Amino acid sequence: MLTPTICKMEVEAPRLAAAALPGQFLIVRADEKGERVPLTISDYDAAKGTVTIVTQKIGASSADIISYEPGEAFADVVGPLGIASEFTEMPAEQLAQQRYVFIAGGVGTAPVYPQAKWLHEHGVAVDVIIGAKTKDLLIYVDQMREACDNLYICTDDGSEGFHGLVTALLEKLVAEGKEYTQAVAIGPMIMMKFATLTAKKLQLPIIVSLNTLMVDGTGMCGACRVTVGGKTRFACVEGPEFDGYEVDFDEAMRRQRQYVAEETEARENHVCRIGRGK
Amino acid sequence: MANKIGRVPVREQDPKVRATNFEEVCYGYDAQEAQLEASRCLHCKNPRCVAACPVSVKIPEFIALVKDGDFAGAAAKIAEDSSLPAVCGRVCPQETQCEGSCILGVKGESVAIGKLERFVADWNRENKSASAPAFVSNGHKVAIVGSGPAGLACASDLAKLGYEVTVFEALHKAGGVLEYGIPEFRLPKEKVVASEIASVKDLGVKFETNVIIGRTVTIDQLMDREGFEAVFVGTGAGLPRFMGIPGENFNGVFSANEFLTRNNLMKAYRPDYLTPIHAGKKVCVVGGGNVAMDAARTALRLGAEVTIVYRRTEVELPARKEEVHHAKEEGIEFAMLTNPVEILGDDKGWVRAIKCIRMELGEPDASGRRSPVEIPGSEFEIETETVIMALGTSPNPLIAKTTAGLETSRRGCLVADEAGATTRPGIFAGGDAVSGAATVILAMGAGRRAAAAIDAYLQSK
Numbered sequence: 001m002l003t004p005t006i007c008k009m010e011v012e013a014p015r016l017a018a019a020a021l022p023g024q025f026l027i028v029r030a031d032e033k034g035e036r037v038p039l040t041i042s043d044y045d046a047a048k049g050t051v052t053i054v055t056q057k058i059g060a061s062s063a064d065i066i067s068y069e070p071g072e073a074f075a076d077v078v079g080p081l082g083i084a085s086e087f088t089e090m091p092a093e094q095l096a097q098q099r100y101v102f103i104a105g106g107v108g109t110a111p112v113y114p115q116a117k118w119l120h121e122h123g124v125a126v127d128v129i130i131g132a133k134t135k136d137l138l139i140y141v142d143q144m145r146e147a148c149d150n151l152y153i154c155t156d157d158g159s160e161g162f163h164g165l166v167t168a169l170l171e172k173l174v175a176e177g178k179e180y181t182q183a184v185a186i187g188p189m190i191m192m193k194f195a196t197l198t199a200k201k202l203q204l205p206i207i208v209s210l211n212t213l214m215v216d217g218t219g220m221c222g223a224c225r226v227t228v229g230g231k232t233r234f235a236c237v238e239g240p241e242f243d244g245y246e247v248d249f250d251e252a253m254r255r256q257r258q259y260v261a262e263e264t265e266a267r268e269n270h271v272c273r274i275g276r277g278k
Numbered sequence: 279m280a281n282k283i284g285r286v287p288v289r290e291q292d293p294k295v296r297a298t299n300f301e302e303v304c305y306g307y308d309a310q311e312a313q314l315e316a317s318r319c320l321h322c323k324n325p326r327c328v329a330a331c332p333v334s335v336k337i338p339e340f341i342a343l344v345k346d347g348d349f350a351g352a353a354a355k356i357a358e359d360s361s362l363p364a365v366c367g368r369v370c371p372q373e374t375q376c377e378g379s380c381i382l383g384v385k386g387e388s389v390a391i392g393k394l395e396r397f398v399a400d401w402n403r404e405n406k407s408a409s410a411p412a413f414v415s416n417g418h419k420v421a422i423v424g425s426g427p428a429g430l431a432c433a434s435d436l437a438k439l440g441y442e443v444t445v446f447e448a449l450h451k452a453g454g455v456l457e458y459g460i461p462e463f464r465l466p467k468e469k470v471v472a473s474e475i476a477s478v479k480d481l482g483v484k485f486e487t488n489v490i491i492g493r494t495v496t497i498d499q500l501m502d503r504e505g506f507e508a509v510f511v512g513t514g515a516g517l518p519r520f521m522g523i524p525g526e527n528f529n530g531v532f533s534a535n536e537f538l539t540r541n542n543l544m545k546a547y548r549p550d551y552l553t554p555i556h557a558g559k560k561v562c563v564v565g566g567g568n569v570a571m572d573a574a575r576t577a578l579r580l581g582a583e584v585t586i587v588y589r590r591t592e593v594e595l596p597a598r599k600e601e602v603h604h605a606k607e608e609g610i611e612f613a614m615l616t617n618p619v620e621i622l623g624d625d626k627g628w629v630r631a632i633k634c635i636r637m638e639l640g641e642p643d644a645s646g647r648r649s650p651v652e653i654p655g656s657e658f659e660i661e662t663e664t665v666i667m668a669l670g671t672s673p674n675p676l677i678a679k680t681t682a683g684l685e686t687s688r689r690g691c692l693v694a695d696e697a698g699a700t701t702r703p704g705i706f707a708g709g710d711a712v713s714g715a716a717t718v719i720l721a722m723g724a725g726r727r728a729a730a731a732i733d734a735y736l737q738s739k
Contacts, residue, residue: 221536262554
């Protein structure tokens with residue numbers, strides 16, 4: 001457990017680990033009766049044949065995932081899904097000229113890690129801003145420090161680092177003379193929306209990673225539809241990363257809440273299935 | 279004398295009762311009913327039913343065996359041509375194929391060929407004693423991508439020839455559309471689908487679920503690193519279409535694929551599963567195919583009042599007649615000659631109504647069906663909480679995008695010849711991935727033809 005509600009897990013999945021790239025996600029189904037839960041890949045090790053996922057307890061399904069102990073096996077793990085981050089395909093020359101700033105919010109810090117690490121290993125300039133409500137909810141701080149040039153931390157309550165939001169910290173860094181060519185924001189939808197507004201103000205291009213609802217994750221259901229640049233796109237197969245300027249965040253946030261009524265009911269009626277029918 | 283009797287009626291769950299449960303609608307014939315129905319067959323010298331069957335099941339021959347009470351013999355006769363009789367007996371559009379060509383149907387009612395096929399398959403499953411002969415490998419490995427009807431049929435035939443076959447499935451359960459698309463009340467999952475897959479496994483076929491070919495591994499990796507000498511792509515047509523009208527992204531608008539997958543594969547209707555599903559009190563389903571009927575009848579069973587919105591008339595409905603009949607019996611409303619032009623939302627972004635326009639039938643189009651034309655100024659609103667789009671599906675582009683040398687048509691279908699050979703040697707394809715959305719039986723036929731082509735290809739190598 002990284003915090004009382006955020007859990008990091010290393011999952012054995014050799015084929016998936018060998019194929020995974022930064023920016024992609026996977027789907028976990030804890031047990032026979034569980035949901036298919038999409039989670040962004042937080043690390044992968046082809047040699048060990050494992051991938052790392054970080055989950056926050058939100059509903060009954062994420063609670064089930066977190067309840068697994070080392071050595072136990074999920075019913076299903078499938079991936080990698082989605083398109084890898086744009087920079088993995090960028091010509092070396094173009095890549096060398098980039099100066100990235102990542103804006104990581106809460107549990108979204110975990111999927112920033114493989115991206116920052118990949119860029120850092122390829123010699124690209126990378127700064128990372130991690131934001132959390134309070135000091136105790138910060139994750140990946142030491143690992144991230146190793147994977148970037150400069151790490152900046154901010155908390156809403158000022159208990160660690162800069163006192164304020166990630167957007168204020170980004171503005172401050174740019175005002176102090178930091179020059180970036182590309183921002184990437186991963187975190188709660190609302191944070192990505194405001195990070196995009198700030199980036200726009202700073203005339204900084206920004207990529208966001210959308211954690212929409214999904215069932216299959218392969219383009220079949222369309223639950224993940226988002227409006228990007230006025231067009232409907234499927235986040236599972238055409239994303240999950242999109243140009244932040246083009247994303248209709250208000251619609252995306254509304255669509256994310258589509259099953260809240262049903263899920264609240266499920267949570268209230270959820271009987272903890274200890275032993276999970278084994 | 280025997281021919282004077284009418285078609286033997288099949289027992290079904292009462293419409294009022296079945297509208298509240300997910301158990302199978304049709305109980306099927308018992309042995310006595312099946313033998314009586316079988317006695318109606320005229321055994322035509324030139325059986326038109328066989329010609330009208332996409333896989334040419336020897337219909338009069340199996341029916342003769344049913345009449346004589348040799349049900350095992352009948353099962354063996356069907357198995358010569360069909361690998362999924364329990365499925366096809368339930369979901370084939372018999373009225374446009376075998377039964378539609380039955381000579382008895384000219385003046386009266388055709389022989390209930392589908393119901394007889396189903397009886398034989400169900401009897402065989404419940405009574406079969408002999409297990410499949412032990413698998414003997416011929417030393418060649420073939421990969422099948424997709425575990426739907428095309429893949430299952432191709433895998434069975436290849437395994438019988440001694441090929442070491444592995445079927446890769448992207449979802450967590452094998453069966454493809456049989457599992458995620460067709461509802462329990464039409465095709466029971468444990469009783470029928472699982473047992474069909476078990477018999478494919480008994481032939482020596484291996485299944486690997488949770489493997490997305492093109493993402494987890496590519497076809498090239500399967501062929502170069504994992505030793506597969508040929509690949510069959512039976513990935514179906516899984517991408518849902520939307521109308522492209524304003525308001526389609528309001529909350530409460532779903533693809534039929536999402537709605538059905540949540541309920542069928544993810545078992546949302548069962549309280550012990552975590553999957554959420556949203557039907558609400560009033561549902562409109564847009565479309566007129568089997569998928570539209572399935573989505574409508576699923577929503578009804580979840581407690582909604584349901585209207586099917588279709589732009590042509592009942593005559594043009596592409597769904598099986600039996601499904602339309604069942605849907606009506608269960609209380610589904612039909613708004614014909616009606617086409618949505620906009621989905622209207624409330625201030626919270628949820629669907630409140632669909633704005634439709636009335637249609638009339640104009641000149642026949644390329645498909646021979648009269649094409650619907652809007653009546654100007656006839657817009658009206660239908661209040662609804664949920665809209666389900668059942669407008670057809672297209673093939674997933676992932677395999678074509680991640681495999682060099684595979685050509686696709688403008689509609690996104692893989693290009694393959696009649697035998698299933700694609701534009702790249704060693705890679706074969708069939709079913710909806712090639713034809714676009716069609717039927718289980720056509721996919722199965724394509725899978726079987728591709729199996730023969732793969733055998734010929736590998737034997738000549």
